[in-house]
Amino acid sequence: MKRFILGIAALLVAGCATVPPPPAPAPAITQVELRETMAMLSSDAFEGRMAGTAGETKTIAYLAERMRAAGLSSGARGPTPYLDPFAIVARPARVVAPTGKSAQDVFTAHIEQLGNLTSHNVVGVVRGRHPDGRAVLMMAHWDHLGICAPAVVDKICNGAIDNASGDAALIAVAERVAHMGLDRDVWFVLTGAEEWGLLGAKAFADNPPLPLASIVAGFNLDTIAIAPAGARVAMIAAPDSPLEPLVIEAARAMGRQWDGDHEADNFLRRQDGWALAERGVPMVMAGGSFSDLALLNAFLKSDYHQPSDELRPSTDLGGATDDANLHVELVRHAASRHFKIRPPRVERVGD
Numbered sequence: 001m002k003r004f005i006l007g008i009a010a011l012l013v014a015g016c017a018t019v020p021p022p023p024a025p026a027p028a029i030t031q032v033e034l035r036e037t038m039a040m041l042s043s044d045a046f047e048g049r050m051a052g053t054a055g056e057t058k059t060i061a062y063l064a065e066r067m068r069a070a071g072l073s074s075g076a077r078g079p080t081p082y083l084d085p086f087a088i089v090a091r092p093a094r095v096v097a098p099t100g101k102s103a104q105d106v107f108t109a110h111i112e113q114l115g116n117l118t119s120h121n122v123v124g125v126v127r128g129r130h131p132d133g134r135a136v137l138m139m140a141h142w143d144h145l146g147i148c149a150p151a152v153v154d155k156i157c158n159g160a161i162d163n164a165s166g167d168a169a170l171i172a173v174a175e176r177v178a179h180m181g182l183d184r185d186v187w188f189v190l191t192g193a194e195e196w197g198l199l200g201a202k203a204f205a206d207n208p209p210l211p212l213a214s215i216v217a218g219f220n221l222d223t224i225a226i227a228p229a230g231a232r233v234a235m236i237a238a239p240d241s242p243l244e245p246l247v248i249e250a251a252r253a254m255g256r257q258w259d260g261d262h263e264a265d266n267f268l269r270r271q272d273g274w275a276l277a278e279r280g281v282p283m284v285m286a287g288g289s290f291s292d293l294a295l296l297n298a299f300l301k302s303d304y305h306q307p308s309d310e311l312r313p314s315t316d317l318g319g320a321t322d323d324a325n326l327h328v329e330l331v332r333h334a335a336s337r338h339f340k341i342r343p344p345r346v347e348r349v350g351d
């Protein structure tokens with residue numbers, strides 16, 4: 001019975017934790033604007049956005065300019081605004097080189113040829129109006145596999161869905177949040193070298209520009225142009241995530257159904273959010289792409305990490321647009337002083 005009462009108390013805390021701030025009007029994010037940003041990032045001019053290459057230089061300059069134009073402050077520590085450098089240590093080449101000729105093999109061989117280098121996370125901040133020492137984080141990786149198939153006609157892995165889709169959504173959310181007058185600081189971090197093993201996210205977690213303990217909620221966006229408009233909202237997070245009530249409430253506010261079966265949880269360690277989640281930061285990947293595993297698997301078995309991950313007129317951005325707007329709602333709640341995450345579960349059986 002006591003357990004039951006504790007459970008109710010936890011629910012009540014979670015309930016009042018999500019009182020929204022006064023509504024600030026934010027024009028809805030549209031498919032047109034996401035398509036425009038994705039078209040730019042996934043164009044051949046960006047050379048597949050591989051960390052440590054000319055593709056990186058072009059990509060991070062473009063993203064930094066988008067953050068500046070959106071009105072974000074730089075959150076970076078390097079000499080160039082918005083560009084937060086981190087070191088990548090050269091990998092010893094494997095004794096046995098990869099024998100396959102898949103894009104992933106070409107990418108891996110390319111990594112092994114590179115020496116020590118510097119890559120960058122692109123970091124911007126919207127300062128809160130009523131700061132209380134807490135912050136909200138949004139992440140998406142900008143990098144992809146680069147020139148991944150030198151021998152064939154289409155040699156560039158453009159990474160339209162992985163992850164120009166997440167980048168476009170993050171920029172669009174930042175453009176709204178910059179004008180919403182939210183209480184808390186909101187950090188926007190576009191990470192590098194995710195495809196190398198979450199290196200940018202790990203560098204951010206190792207040497208964070210804000211205390212990790214101050215982050216009340218973090219949202220990672222990766223590969224979000226999978227589902228059509230109106231898809232149910234699922235989430236990927238560490239077990240018993242304190243953010244689940246927030247995601248459920250935001251889904252409801254957006255008129256979307258909740259999919260709580262957690263069937264995509266085995267992707268938990270395969271995304272940037274893990275680099276922070278393993279250090280105790282409440283991180284979640286929320287959206288439609290993880291509610292229909294058949295659709296997600298169809299992508300993973302076809303265009304994923306191939307030169308064919310390109311933006312086409314037929315690419316459906318309905319779900320990505322829904323998810324971008326969902327994240328405006330998520331950030332709006334989490335950046336309110338009224339939002340407190342559920343305290344750790346109390347297990348005191350028998351007292």
Ligand SMILES: [Zn+2]
Nearest residue numbers: 144162195305
């Ligand atoms: Zn990838």
